[in-house]
Amino acid sequence: MAARKPLIAGNWKMFGRSADLGEIAALAETIGPASGVVDVLICPTATYIAAAAEQVRGKTILIGAQDCSAIADDSARTGEISAAMLADAGARCIIVGHSERRTLHGETSDLVRRKAEAALAAGVTPIICVGETQAEREAGRVAEIVGLQVRESVPEQGANIVVAYEPVWAIGGTRTPTLPEIAEVHTLIRRVLAERFGDQANAIRILYGGSVGPKNAAEIFSVEGVDGALVGRASLKAADFAAIILAHPAAS
């Protein structure tokens, strides 16, 4: 099987503004040819996607979105943004089912799966997020919760999808799981994907997300089965995000 190309994605959440778009050009400058061996993706707020896509014109950095409507067809859905519209603006990937959307916006795995399907219908790669809360980890329920989220959130067809393991308790803080804990959950996710997709599961990239930064990126990338990262805070500044990308063994 061909090796999976690493993907290092930045989720700007509701932080990055117009003034921050220059960080994208600075990032391209700093990482140089690394963006050829590692897929580099930045997901700003939807209103900035077109401007961000302009920043990367002629460069290998990809632009993506943080969410999309589960409705694929043009229809009367005030305030919604379809995956096709995001693709029109320049999005090549769409994050779906981020824990902030699951927790703060009540999104279920069923809705997340329909969003992933809408992304695929628009020719865009969904990055499907899963991960347990602290209470679920303490109760020994990681495999049960993450396994269920994968089974229910991943569409029936497995080509062109990415899964991101983001333990909820590791997001936005300083704590991460141990490296063996990360390896264990990535192995579990690939086993669940293989139950449905067989050998095709080997082509699906599984990212780790949650407090990834310049200091811990190299050790996280060294974990068997980790195909890259989904980075929050540390993706906003070109210097930090570049340090993470360049910490990947494929980029050095």
Ligand SMILES: O=C(CO)COP(=O)(O)O
């Ligand atoms: O939620 C995340 C990425 O989607 C992770 O956020 P932090 O990297 O800020 O912990």
